[in-house]
Amino acid sequence: MFFKVKKIMLFVLIFVLILLGGCTTIYNPATGRKESFFIDTKTEAVLGKDMAKEIDREMKLSGDPMVLERLEKIGKRVAAVSDRTDVSYSFNVVEEKEFNAFAIPGGGIYVNSGLLLAANDDELAAVVAHEVGHIAARHSVKRLQAALGYQLLSSIALGVSGEDKVLQAVDVVFGVVTLGYSRKDEYLADRLGVKYSKLAGFNPQGMVTFFQKLKQEGKSSSFNLVFLSSHPPIDERIKEAGKEIALVR
Ligand code: ZN
Numbered sequence: 116m117f118f119k120v121k122k123i124m125l126f127v128l129i130f131v132l133i134l135l136g137g138c139t140t141i142y143n144p145a146t147g148r149k150e151s152f153f154i155d156t157k158t159e160a161v162l163g164k165d166m167a168k169e170i171d172r173e174m175k176l177s178g179d180p181m182v183l184e185r186l187e188k189i190g191k192r193v194a195a196v197s198d199r200t201d202v203s204y205s206f207n208v209v210e211e212k213e214f215n216a217f218a219i220p221g222g223g224i225y226v227n228s229g230l231l232l233a234a235n236d237d238e239l240a241a242v243v244a245h246e247v248g249h250i251a252a253r254h255s256v257k258r259l260q261a262a263l264g265y266q267l268l269s270s271i272a273l274g275v276s277g278e279d280k281v282l283q284a285v286d287v288v289f290g291v292v293t294l295g296y297s298r299k300d301e302y303l304a305d306r307l308g309v310k311y312s313k314l315a316g317f318n319p320q321g322m323v324t325f326f327q328k329l330k331q332e333g334k335s336s337s338f339n340l341v342f343l344s345s346h347p348p349i350d351e352r353i354k355e356a357g358k359e360i361a362l363v364r
C-alpha cells in the first residue's frame with residue numbers, strides 16, 4: 116500500500132525535528148539493548164499523526180461503538196503493561212475481511228473487522244500485544260532511521276538534495292508497516308505479544324490458537340496468502356510462541 120502524504124511537508128518536518136533533536140541513546144527494555152535514536156518520541160508522534168490522517172482517507176474505518184469498545188478495552192490493558200508507555204496508544208477498526216492488523220509510529224494500532232469477528236478475547240489480546248510489541252521495540256522507527264540515515268549521508272556526500280530519496284525512504288516505512296517487518300522483528304513481536312498478553316491477564320495461548328485460525332483461513336481463501344507469505348512460516352511461529360508461553364507460565 117502506498118500513501119500519498121503531503122510528502123514535502125513531512126520531509127521538512129522530519130528533517131527539522133531531527134536537526135533539533137540530535138541523537139539519544141536509551142536502554143530499550145523491549146529489546147533488552149541500548150539503542151540510539153535520532154527520531155525521538157516527539158518526531159515519531161508527528162509522523163504517526165500524518166500517517167493516521169492518510170489512513171483515514173484511504174481506508175474505511177469502522178464507527179461501530181460496540182466493536183471499538185471491545186478492541187479499546189483489551190488494547191488499553193495490554194498497552195498499560197507493555198515496555199513502552201511514552202506514546203499515546205489508539206485503537207482503530209478497519210472494515211476489511213482479511214485477517215490483518217498493523218501498528219503505525221506513535222502508537223496507532225489498526226485491526227481489521229474480519230479478524231475482530233473471528234478472534235476470541237485471548238486471541239485478540241495476543242494480536243494487539245504483538246502490535247504493541249512492534250511499537251515498544253520501535254521497529255518502524257528503526258526502519259525509517261536506517262533508510263533516512265543512509266539517504267541523508269549520501270546526499271550530504273554528493274552535495275545534492277536527497278529529498279526525493281528521503282521521500283522514497285518514508286514510502287518504504289509505510290510499506291513495511293502495512294505488509295510486515297523482517298522475520299527477526301516478527302519473532303520478537305510474537306515473544307513480546309505473549310509476554311504482554313499474559314501480564315495483562317489474558318491466556319497467552321491465544322497467540323497459538325490465533326495462528327491456527329490464521330492457517331485455516333489461509334487455506335480457504337486466497338486473500339491471506341500475501342499476509343502469510345510476507346511473514347515467517349506460520350508453523351515456525353506456532354512453535355516459537357509455544358516455547359515462549361512455557362517460559363512465561
Ligand atoms: Zn508483526
